Every structure is written in C-alpha cells, then in structure tokens.
Amino acid sequence: AQTVTQSQPEMSVQEAETVTLSCTYDTSESDYYLFWYKQPPSRQMILVIRQEAYKQQNATENRFSVNFQKAAKSFSLKISDSQLGDAAMYFCAYRRASSGSARQLTFGSGTQLTVLP
C-alpha cells in the first residue's frame, strides 16, 4: 500500500521569505502523480501543484515549485516570497497512474503553515 508522510506538523515563515515543506512517500509503482493541496480555514481543498513521476523536470507554478527526488521518494514544496494568503494547511498527496486503478488520492497528515507579518 502507498503511504505519504509529512514530518512537519507546523511550519512558520516570515512574509516575503521562502519556506520548504517536506513530503516523503512509499510506493512500488514506477508511474504515478504527486500533488500538493492547500486547505485554508474555509476547508476548501485547492490544488497547488502537480508532478508526474515520469517527468524529470520539477514542476513550477508561479511562486510554488517542487523538488522531486524519485529515487529518494521525496517531494518537497517550496514557496517563495511568502504572502499572508499562503497561510493554510498543506497536504501532500499521491495517486497511481495506471488506468485500471481507481486512482484515489492518498494524503499525508498535513503541515500547518503560518505566515508572520
């Protein structure tokens, strides 16, 4: 079974600074997807960024980028120029890519990010 581990329950960052959230996962699959979701106090799940395992290039979305280390099964999220609106719970998630599977998401336990003004 796949597992996703987020070892940092809480993180804080000064506004305009950079912060990195860690995520490791365990799988025997070779093809899969990894995601970072943001959950603000409204509880809405918002997709931040997505990475396909077969792509070596790290995904980037504006101020958000990932460091994907497939051999180490590590998938960290870097937030640059942090803004107050980035404060939220961040979840790392995994999904198998094979078309025959249900393709449900497996989530980590989350990291609560606080942005300090």
Added chain:
Amino acid sequence: NAGVMQNPRHLVRRRGQEARLRCSPVKGHSHVYWYRQLPEEGLKFMVYLQKENIIDESGMPKERFSAEFPKEGPSILRIQQVVRGDSAAYFCASRGDNEQFFGPGTRLTVL
C-alpha cells in the same frame, strides 16, 4: 473547485439518526470520490463511484455507510445510525480526464 457542489455544508445529527450528504460533480464528470477528514488528520479515501456503479469501496466502513451515484441526480453518501466517531468533514471530488476537483465539504457533527 467551484464546480463541485456539496450540501449541506454543515449537518448536525444526534446519535442514532441518519445523515445524507449530497455531491453534484462538475458538469460532464462521471467519476466521483468521497473522502473523510477526521479532526487534525489528512483526507482518507472512502469510495469511488461512476454513474450507477460502485467501483471501489475499500475505504468505506462495512457497517452503516453506503454510497450511490444514480444516473440522474447527485451522488449520495449515507450514514445510518450515526455515532460520535462519525463527526468529520466529508469531501466529494469529481474527476474528468485526470484531475480531481474537490467540493467545499460537509461538516458533520454528531451530538
């Protein structure tokens, strides 16, 4: 994603009552997932449905929980004889080609 609708947003039930949670997927999506988020935890997969079929219910408790996604109308997650441990946020997600888009969730409180 604003396209997935869930109602009610908040639901209060007393122990032993039934809870019905509704999910309307993004228009045109025929795949629906239900996840449960217990307090201070991540989301856990419960069930995956396509129109009129349950595809994978491996994450759903065998007792008291059921789900459906009829040909017409929303997907329904039904919890019979609720207990305090059922208090959680229940999220629905619909999938098109690849991405899952989440609804705003239903917060169930069991008194």
